[in-house]
Amino acid sequence: MKLNRRSFITKGAAGAALFSIMPREVLGKMGGNNNFIAPSDQLTRGLIGVGGIGRSSSHFISDQNCRLVALCDVDQKHLDSAVAAAKKNWGEDLKAYHDFRDLIHDPNVDIVHIATPPHWHGIMSVEAANAGKDIFCEKPMTRTIGEGKRVKEAVKRNGRVFRLNTWFRFKDTFYGLGTEVKPLKKLVDSGLLGWPLKVRISGATGFTWKFFWVGKENLEVQPVPKELDYDLWLGPAPFKPYNVHRTHQTFRGYFDYDGGGLADMGQHYIDPVQYILGKDDEFPVKVEIDAPQQHPDAVGIWRNITYTYADGCQIILEGEGFESEGKVPYIEGPKGKVYKGFECTIPNVQQIINELPDPEERNTDFLECVRTRRQFALNESNGYHSATIVNMGVCALRLNRTLHFDPKTQLFINDDAANRLVEQPMRGEWGKLI
C-alpha cells in the first residue's frame, strides 16, 4: 500500500495537525545529490477546469517537481477524458472532482491551478488562499475590480504564494516588439525616451485584439447537455438560458464571464506595460472610450480605449480596423520613439541598452517561490493592478463613457453605475465565499 505522505505527516506532527494549513516546509527534505526528488519533497497540484487552457500541453503535465494529483470539471466529458489522458500519460490515478471546493480542500493538493472561465477566478482564489493553498491562476486575474481586491487581500492575509499566469513581463518575445520586454524596460528606465510616455497597443504596433471573441445576441434557448452541470458552470454568474455559445471555447464573448479580447488578451498586453513604465504600484486616473454602443450581455467591438496616469503617461488601445494610419510608435516619449520590431529613433539603441544594467532580479520560478515563500514576479499585487486596468476599460466600454478613477479608494469618481460594476453581486450563496 502506498503511504500517503500527508496522512503520515498529520499523524507525525500532532501539533501542526491543528492548523488548517500545513506548511509544506516542515515536510521531510531529503534532497540528495542526484536529481531524484523524494515524493515527500515533491509539490503537488490540483487543476480546476480541464476543457480549454487546462488541457493545453503546457499545463496538463505531471513530473517529479510537481505532480498533478487532482482534476476538477463540471463537464463530465471533459473530466473523464482528462482522467483517461492522465492515466495514459503518467499511469497516475488522479482524484477526479466535480465540485472545486472538494479539490481545494483535498489535503494532498499543495497548489491549486485555476483554469476556469474568469468569472470563477476570484471565488476559487480566495477559497484556495483561505484553505492554505498556493495558487496558480490563469489570466485574466478576475472579472471585476472588487474581486481582484479580495484575492489580493486573501493571498496576503493567508501568507500564500500566488502566480497570475501571463509571463511577458519576464520572458518570451513580446508580440509585435519582436523582443523580450527586458531591453524595453532598460531603455525606459534609462530616461532616454523622456517622460511622460505614450504606449500604443494596436494592430499597427503588433498586437491583435481578437475581435472575433464577441458574443451573440438573441441566443437560441438550447437544452443543457447532460454531461454539463450548467448551474455549477455558471456559479456566481446570473442565470441565463443555456446556449452552447455561452460556455466552452466561446464564453469570452459575454460580460457575465469575461470581456472579449479586451479582457482576455488585455492582461497579456497591459501587464508588461505596467512593468515597463514602472507603475506596478499605480493606477491610471482616467479611461476614455470610443466604441459602438454595447449590448448588456454580449461583448462587442470598440475603436479606442485610452488610459491616462496622473503624471501624463498614457496607454492607448486601438481596436482592430481602427488603427492609426501610417507608421505609429509602440512607445512614444518627448525624446524618442520605439516602433514595432523594436525599431527605435535613437541611433545604436541596442549598444546603448547593452551598456545599461539589467532590470532588478525577480523570482520567475514559481515552484521555487512555493518552496522559499518568496513573492513570484507576477503576483497578487501587480497582477491586481494590471487586471484593474483591464477592468477599468471593460467598465468604460459597458457604460460607453469616460470614467475617472481614484487610485486611493480604487473606485470610480462620481459615477455610481461604474462603481456598481466594480462590485457585482453573485448568484445564490457564492458571494459568501469571497
Next chain:
Amino acid sequence: MRRTLYIIIAALLLSLSSFAQDARQRSTETIVQDVLALVPIQQQSDFNNELKPLVQAAPKSITMLAAMLKPAAQRVNAKVEYTIHGAVCLAGTNEAWASSVREGLKQAIAAQSDKDAKQFLENELRLLSKENDVTYTEQKGANPYAKAYDKLVALGDKADAEVVKAVKGKDHALRMQALKFATEKGLVTDELADAVAKKYKSLSEEAKCDVLYWLGDNKKASQKALLAKAVVQGGKPAKAAIEALGKIGGKDAEQVLVDQLGGENNAEAFRALCSFPEKLNLQEALKAATGDKKLSLLKLASARRQTNVAEDILKLTSDKTYGEAALNALPGVVTPDQINAIVGSLTVLDKNAGNISAWQKACAAALQTLPADEQYKRISLFANQPNMPNRERLYPLLAATGTDASVADLEKIGDAAALTALGTSSNYKAAKPLLAAAKKGNENALMSYVRLVSSKEQSMDGRSARLCEAFGLAKSTDNKKTILSKLAGAPTRNAFLLASKQLDDKDLSYTAATTAKEIITKTTEDIEYDVAKQSLEKCINIFKATGDADDGYAVDALRQKLSEMQPAPLYVLSDEEKKQGFELLFDGSNLDNFVGNKVGYVPINGCINVTANYGNESNLYTKKEYRDFVFRFEFCFLRPGVNNGVGVRTPMGVDAAYDGMCEVQILDHDDPIYAGLREYQVHGSVYGVIPAKRIKHKPLGEWSEEEIRVQGNHITVTVNGEVIVDGDIKEACKGHNVAPDGSDTNPYTVDHRNHPGMFNKTGHIGFLGHGAGLKFRAVRVLDLSKKK
C-alpha cells in the same frame, strides 16, 4: 365653433405629456421606435443625442420598452436590450434622468412576468442604484496566518516588534508574511533593519536567507557589512546576500561580487553584476584574474557591453587558454575601432578553424554602430578585392549592410557563397537573383525569396502573385506551409484559390484552412460563389476536427460568412431596353461575347472582375465591331486609385486612345495620388481630346451606371444620370487629329498628341487596363448602325 376650439386645445394639452421635451415634437412612441431603429448606435455623439429624448421621456419610455420584452426563446429582445441599457448608461450621468429611468424600471419590473426579462431589468436598475448592494461575508480568520496578519494590520506602523518576532519564529510562511508586510507598508526603516540584523546570528539558515533577501529588496545600504560577511560565510545565505548586494550597489558591493565570480557562487554573482545598478569597471579585475574567474569576467564584460576592455579582449583572443572565451565575448564589446583588426584575423584563419562564424559575428557587431553606407564602405574595401584571401567570409557582412551596392556586388560575384549571403539581405533587390536560384531548385534561396517578398513587397497583388509562384516551386511540406501562411497577408482571389486547392492535402489542410479563412474575411475581391462555398465548408470540417480554443470561433466566423454569401442572379434586360433593341454582352455568366484577355477579366458572381494577373496586360474586346452605338454598363471600384477605360471603334492590341477613335476614361480620380491630374484625364473624359465634367465618385464598393453614346463624331457620356461629356470629337480638334506639319506635337488636341485613329469608321469596344480592383456588370449595347 368655440367648443371646437376648446376641444382642440384640450387635445393639445392632453398630448403634451407624450411630446414632453422633445425638440422634434415626437410622441414617446415615436421616440422609442426611432431609437429602436438606430441601435446599436455607433458614435458617441449620436448615442447622447438620440438617447437623450428617450431618457427624458422616462418613465413612460422605459415601461413601454420593457413591455416589448419577449421570452428569451423567441430571440427578439436584442434591440430592446440595447435601448434600455443605453438609456440606463446615459441616465447615469444626470441624477434627474436617473431618477425617472429608475422609476420606469421599477414599474416595469413590477409588471414583468417573464423571469429572464425581470432579471435583465433588475440588473439595469442596479446600475442606477446609489448604494453598493454587494456585501461579502467576514473573512475567515481561524488559521494562524490570518490571525498573524490581522495583528500586523492592527499594529500598523508599530509592527516592528511583531516582525522581529516572526523572523525569529520557526514558521517559514509566517516569517515571510511579516517581512512582506513590512516591505509593502514601507516599514523597513534602518532601525527595523538593525533590530532584525541583531538577531541574525541566532537564526536558522532558512531565516537567514529570508532576512538577507529582504534587506536587498529594501535596498538597506546600512546593512552592507552584514551582507558582505554573509557572503564570506558561504552556504545558502551567501547566495541570498549576493543577490541583495547586487540590488543595493556601490563600489564596495561590486568588489565583493567580483570576488565571488568563478567560485561556487559564480552564477548568483554573475546575475547580480548583470543587474548591478552602476557602471562596472572590470579592467583591472580582468587583467589579474585567472581560471574560471577570468572566463566569467569575459562573459560579464560582454553582457554589459564594457567597451573599455574591447582591446584587452581582442588581444586575449590569441591566448591559448582564454582565446575561445575572449572571442565569444568580443561581439559584446567591440566598436568600429576594431573592424580592421577583426577583418584581418577573419581572413587569415585556416579553413579548418572552427571559429570562423564567431569572428564574423564579432565583425558584424563592430560594424553595427555605423550607418549602412559607412558599413558598406568599410567592408567592401576588403570584400571586393579579388586578391583578398578567403574573401567569401566577408560576404555575409557585406549582405548585412543591406545596401543596393552590396546586392549588386554579391550578384556580380554570383557563386554559391554569394547567393547564401544574398539570402540574408534585407534589401528587396536581392529577390531577383534568389528567385532565379530557386527556379533551379535551390530551396533555401526560395525561402529567402519568400521572406523578402512577404516583408518588402508593398503591392498586395505583387505579394500574392509572387507567393503563389513560390508555392509552386516549394518541395518540402514545411516550406509549403510557411508560404501558405504568408499568403494570408495577401488576401486576393488567386491566393484563396491556391489555398483552397490544398484543403484536401492532409499535411497542409489546417494551414490552408487558416489562410483561406483569413483571406475570405479580409479580401475585397469577389470569389466564385461555388468555389468559395465548397472551400469554406471544407474549412469548417477541418477546424471542427482540430478543435483548439480559437477554432470554435473560426467555425462561427465561417458559418456567418457562408450565410452571407449568395449566388448572383443573372442580369436581364428591362422591357424598355428590350424594345429598343439592346443586346446583352454580359449577363453575369460568361464572356462569350468578348475576346482578348480572359485571364485578367474574369466572370465571378455576376460581375466581370478585373483581377491582377502578372504578365498579362492586354485588354478585353467585344467580339463584334460597332460603328454607332449606345454602350451601357455598371462599374464599381474596390480599391482607391483604380484606372481603366472604354475603347471606342478600336482595333485590338493597340492604344485605343490614339489608334482607336478614342478612349473614354474610367478612373478613381478622387484618390489623392491623382492630385496632379489634367482635366482631360478625369473620369469620363474622351482621353486627351474632350475633358469631362468632374464628378464625385460613390464610395468604394458601390455601383455606378454609365452610358457611352457614339454617333458619327458625336460622343455623349452619362454617369448616374448626369451628362458629363457631350461633344463632337472632330470639332474638338478642329479637324486636326494629327499635327498638320507632320510632327509629334499637335497644337489642336488638348493633350498636344496625335490621334491617328480618331476618324475610324468602326471597331471594337474594349475595356482597357490591367490593374486590379474594379468590376463591371450589366454590360449591354444598342447597335444604332443596324437600325439604319
